[in-house]
Amino acid sequence: MERSFSCPTCGKCCYGQLPLAIDDTLAHADRFPLVVMWTPVRQGGRSFDITAELGITIKLRKRKLAAVQISPCAYLPPTLPCPELTADGLCGIHATKPLRCRTMPFSAYRDEADQADLLIPRSEWMCDTSPDAPVVYRDKSILDRQNYDAERAQLVRDAAILKPYGEWLLDSVPSLRMEIQKVAMKPSGGQVIVSFSTLIPRLAKVDIYAFARNQLPIMTAYAKKTANDPTLTDFHKRYADMAGEWGKIGGN
């Protein structure tokens, strides 16, 4: 089976939460409002195995397990564009854009054989999937696999940091474990947002003070941007909290 895809750069997929490799968070710490997103996938879910491999597992009731994807992220509501998206729908940092954006529409968070539904554009997306577009996926294989492979290799390297980080944070903060378990049991699933400051002790080369100075103005700006939108109250509160936290760390 063959699938076609081409991107006329409408920019519509550059909205909302953007998962990032650790190196990309560090390279763009002065651009994106960063968090660590924890997303449980229950046993039997289609990406359980790969999620457990790249993340951690957590025990649920009745001897059930959930795999937890631990992903550094640019934290944006679905209605807000990436700060680098230009007015004409192009990427403002094309040459240095994150691995996640390069691999689009494929995703290295999924197995190679499990990509077909990612090639179905969401409503409003203008991706060309007609037979006129070039074939990109054949018999469950990605034809131009360079970016996919690079992203997967990066996720595997990141896992060496994120797995012990995840176990340590779950042990350290029992309420986080309970929150993840609660979200994992929900039929609709969900995510738990954790401050990026919890990950910094695991990133030996990162100066936490410089990082705080980068994040503070971004969190402050997003807190302001979301202040008057009643649909974004949760986001606003998060941004404000994180601005407070980075301000404290940075000595403001």
Next chain:
Amino acid sequence: MTECPCGSGSAFEQCCGPFLEGAPAPTPEALMRSRFTAFVRGDLDHIENTHASDVKDGFNRSAAESTANSVEWVSLEILNTAEGGTNDDAGTVEFAARFRQNGELMVHHERSNFRREEGRWAYVDGKMNPKGEPRRVEKVGRNEPCPCGSGKKYKKCCAA
């Protein structure tokens, strides 16, 4: 006399002081106490210098310093020690360090692993909020091998 921050009741000079100056700690517990004292005094050099060689590279000094500065240490309690004797090359220390952060009293409860490297004790890693040794209370299924080791099914052996 300045009482040592580690809570031993001894003077700092007779307790953790010499270890912060670089003298080798005789036991993992003594090293652990001195690392707590170093956190209290903001002596990040001592924290960094007492890491095992293979974890030194993974240590984020700025983050440790930022944490140390954001909390007010209250007390240290040693809960348990194992091995770490003169003939041992490894040892564990379980402790509870109480501190105040943003006005809230909190506990850092950890079981730390230490290793002897070139004669000196060094911190390797730790398990946060460790539970006690797991007690074996799970039931044995009737068709599972008997726990007595006979090789027979449980229901045909000790359960019969």
